[in-house]
Amino acid sequence: MRIACLQPRILENRKKCYKHIEVLLKSLLEKYNKCDLICLPERWIPFYDKIEDNLQQRRGDDYSFIQNLAEEYSINLLSGGIWEKRHSIEKPFITCYFFNNKGEEIGNQDKIHLYTFESKYFQRGNNLNLFKLNNYYFAILICFDMAFYEIPRLAIENGADLLLSPTQISELGLYNWKVYLQARALENRIPVIACNTLATMHNKKFLGNSKIISFIKDSITPSILHIIEAPLNKDGFIYDDIDLDFPKKIRQIRLNEKIDKDLIKVNKIN
Numbered sequence: 001m002r003i004a005c006l007q008p009r010i011l012e013n014r015k016k017c018y019k020h021i022e023v024l025l026k027s028l029l030e031k032y033n034k035c036d037l038i039c040l041p042e043r044w045i046p047f048y049d050k051i052e053d054n055l056q057q058r059r060g061d062d063y064s065f066i067q068n069l070a071e072e073y074s075i076n077l078l079s080g081g082i083w084e085k086r087h088s089i090e091k092p093f094i095t096c097y098f099f100n101n102k103g104e105e106i107g108n109q110d111k112i113h114l115y116t117f118e119s120k121y122f123q124r125g126n127n128l129n130l131f132k133l134n135n136y137y138f139a140i141l142i143c144f145d146m147a148f149y150e151i152p153r154l155a156i157e158n159g160a161d162l163l164l165s166p167t168q169i170s171e172l173g174l175y176n177w178k179v180y181l182q183a184r185a186l187e188n189r190i191p192v193i194a195c196n197t198l199a200t201m202h203n204k205k206f207l208g209n210s211k212i213i214s215f216i217k218d219s220i221t222p223s224i225l226h227i228i229e230a231p232l233n234k235d236g237f238i239y240d241d242i243d244l245d246f247p248k249k250i251r252q253i254r255l256n257e258k259i260d261k262d263l264i265k266v267n268k269i270n
Helices: 015-031 061-072 143-147 150-157 173-188 244-255
Strands: 002-007 035-039 082-085 093-099 105-110 129-132 136-140 161-165 194-197 198-201 204-205 211-215 224-229 236-241
Touching: 002 015, 002 194, 002 211, 015 061, 015 236, 035 161, 061 082, 105 198, 136 236, 143 150, 143 161, 143 173, 150 173, 150 244, 161 173, 173 194, 173 204, 173 211, 173 224, 173 244, 211 236, 224 236
Parallel strands: 002 035, 136 161, 161 194
Antiparallel strands: 002 236, 082 093, 093 105, 129 136, 194 211, 198 204, 211 224
8 A cells, every 4th residue: 555644844824734735745746646545644733822723613624625635636635633623512522534535534533542631622532443445444543542552452453454643742752652653563563654743832842753664575573664754853745655465464473472361360479
């Protein structure tokens, strides 16, 4: 599957962000005119001081912008994180939409694990969705969802072939983030695509460094990662043509090696 991450820089207002993203998308498609799926970072619009100013009604302007890009450029596109209010639900959600190359909404994934302040303002998701593309299934794990092994493992146990993660990781968290991503890839033998925010917001730097993590074919023991990284503190994109069949083979081996935790007795010895 041919995968790409767009890494736009967050500019002063939505209009400029929209234009910047479209320019990057055009550059990506000029260089790689056949792309199966493109992912945006968790945040790609400005952050306003009042939480309310960051919220949109369901399927608002940000949704429509991404939907129109998918249709106009005939691409399958993940929206990154959109903060949206929903009718009859008190708190808003952080959600990522999946649009097909006709601009049709296939579905969305709500963020399940809310990070620090997010739990005060947002409603967490309680469903994990798997989306089918080119006879493969992928899951969308928004940022903090990748820090816990349970959700990625649940995805692969239900048939996921690929994990995609729109993220918003600050400069101080980059090292831990890279460890999490590689661990999730290795422990599940599954490719991981993580697209990070690029901005300076509230005195925090978000440096991008998006990643496409896959496996070197035919290396089973040990399995060896192949990692493509976007530059630090620079807008742009990364692309790779990922083999999803070989990881499926080594993933089955790994799952067969796993011992059911209920078969292990834990003793406390004083």
